[in-house]
Amino acid sequence: MDFFCYSFWISCLVTSLAVLHFPPYALSTQDGSSSTCNTIEAAFTVRVELQKYFLSGDEYIEYSDHRGSEAKVGPITELGLGGRASHPDAAFTFRNNTLVLLKGCQYFKYRPNADSTFTLLEEGDNLGGLPCSPDAATESFGISVFKGCDVWTFSNTSQTFILNAVLSGSFPCDLDAALDGIIIRSTSYWTFDDLFFDDSITDILQGPYHTDDLNLCSWYLCGEADWMETWNYGRFPCNGDARLCHLRLDQVTLPGLHNAGSGFDGGFGFFDCWLKNHGRSILEQLELGIRYLDIDTSYYPCSVLGSHHNVFCGGSVCRMLKQTRTFLSRNPHEVIALTFNHEMQDMEMVMPALTRQLQTQLGPMLNNKFRLRGERRWPRLRHAVRTNQRVFVFYTPRVNDEPFFSQYYTPHKWIHTENWVGSTWREFSLNGENCSQIVSVTASRCRYHRYRELVEVSIVPTVGFGTCVDQLAAACSHFHDAALRACETYRFRHHRSPNVLLVDYPERETTWGTSVFQAVYHQNLRNIYTHRRPRCQVRVDAAAMVPFSQSHSWTSVFFVRSKVILYSHSHNRQKNILSLPSGITSVDSAYLSDEDFLVVTKDCQTTNLQIQDQNLVSTPSNWTSIPGCESALDAVDTWDGRHNVFHGCYVTALGQGPTSLEQLGLPCNIDAALTYGGESYVFKGNSYWVRREGQTTFSHGGSTLDWYLDAVVC
Secondary structure: OOOOOOHHHHHHHHHHOOOOOOOOOOOOOEOOEOOOOEOOOEEEEEOOOOEEEEEEOOEEEEEEOOOOEEEEEEEHHHHOOOHHHOOOOEEEEOOOOOEEEEEOOEEEEEEEOOOOOEEEEEEEEOOOOOOOOOOEEEOOOOOEEEEOOEEEEEEOOOOEEEEEEEOOOOOOOOOOEEEOOEEEEOOEEEEEEEEEEOOOEEEEEEEEEEHHHHOOOOOOEOOOOHHHHOOOOOOOOEOOEHHHHHOEHHHOOEEEEOOOOOOOOOOOHHHHHHHOOOOOOHHHHHHHOOOEEEEOEEOOOOOOOEEEEOOEEEEEHHHHHHHHHHHHHHOOOOOEEEEEOOOOOOHHHHHHHHHHHHHHHHHHHEOOHHHHOOOOOOOEHHHHHHOOOOEEEEEOHHHHOOOHHHHHHOOOOOEEEHHHEEEOOOOOOOEOOEOOHHHHHHHHHHHHOOOOOEEEEEOOOOOOOOOOHHHHHHHHHHHHHHHHHHHHHHHHHHOOOOOEEEEOOOOOOOOOOOOHHHHHHHHHHHHHHHHOOOOOEEOOOEEEEOOHHHHOOOEEEEEEOOEEEEEEOOOOEEEEEEEOOOOOOOOOEEEEOOOOOEEEEEOOEEEEEEEEOOEEEEOOOOOEEOOOOOOOOOEEEEEOOEEEEEEOOEEEEOOOOEEEOOOOOOOOOOOEEEEEOOEEEEEEOOEEEEEOOOOOOOEEEEOHHHHOOOOEEO
């Protein structure tokens, strides 16, 4: 989505762009998976234009050195190379720019034309002493042709090729293709700065590198990512949390990156302040925690299939897809969504190129279950991870218009229309640095979109002169939690959740209360509790203040089964999660002793714990029995300098008789109790009660999850 337009640039820039043809070429594949693979069979450079081409079968890819990515793909006949030159063995160009294709024992010579096509000059057999069916050729420091481990070099004196060397050392044999400074074999390639062949061989190779780095996205190179068809078995987490596996896509919340790719490939120079939406690569954003990419696509600004910001190029979509696949290969249990949104430009060129690149690079992982099923029900994350269909793709609503509907939407069930995603975005400007109005805007828009399949909570204010995108993002980052909560009110009623929190510069805001990842983490806790009750419940086993000498801040500790949550009262949320010491699986209650020990009880026994270097350790004392105890305690807290023991429907202060919890306004069988800053809190399930200083009874304070605690137990 773009809201800042440099109209005075448009006319001069568009008129200066050459109209590049992108054929509506599509792989013959099954829906969502690739059925063929490619081998790079030859490559060459047109010396005058320094334009690189890769050849495979009867297709070519024109390469953009500037973008480090393919520019376009098409049949070699489109270049004028002729069908007889399909599946070439090798290619090179002479210094006079004559292109030579070698195939079997034949050769074909072509003259390059001004319109980037070629005209056949000559064909024949057995070119100048070369063997039949060579492997590769390169023009680096003279023309060299490879076959097996042998090398033939071109002699300018005799105008023939001479067998000159045998490859050895680190130089690989049996190449597939070669180009200026690059040699390729299978899914690996090497680069070199200097290459001389004589009686001995001198090679300075760097590599091997994976062919993914070449960004040739219209071809799936044989073996480059066969892991995509592998299922995941056994127990596993989904997006980092096993509890999320049981939720459908429309019940989870994903951290989203607005205008993904906008400036990741070099930026916009002087205009970075207003146009750049993030400062890291797509791979780095995914590794940081982003799981939803909002992408504006076009062709002309980049002269390749790219992301854009109005008339400016953000970067190659192919590079984005390659980085996405790299992340998915390293993280086999993560589910992501890609939205190629309504800002798509140049659709006649973008749609065929995008569809092909998605199929080729992510094919088996593209999830099509929602449209394959008649009931239109989103799959659970567990199913998406198990079947390795972990990528959900959304296209601009115009995919429902002809001819795109018939050509792309109908046959490809993995394409979902953006019409199913309701966005809360509405144009607004900040009032000074106050972004609080985003909460009311979000609430209104979520109410409007409450029946939508998915809802995207957009924290993206209007960009204008004088304020940079990162400054706007920082001003609004304090309202991530509030915006999600405003939306969940309407979504929970319909058994769904707010599904995306869309922001700019997520890497800049990483502190408690401003991080998009923290906000989504706690939203997903509420999602789990809401959608998986009664299977999942909120339960705090015990709570206590941590001795100041051990934490050096006002910190409490909450026990949830084997988890020990360190809680920051200054930030009003958890700050770290520890584990109970070995041999302790859970506790019943906890309190701070008069000697500043953290005391925990289990059944009718007690022991001391300490926090050392962010770890919870047992003190040397062993478990000891609690005198007079007959059954497990519910909680222990300190009021007015006395320890108070909760058990059943009563609380008993040390040296006094029991008091009914009903008299205090509390339920029976509480989970935990805590006193901090003169106020006492009691927890039971997803509710807590508070007694403020000077009061004698408790009143209901809200939900336990309002404390931003991971207290959801399944």
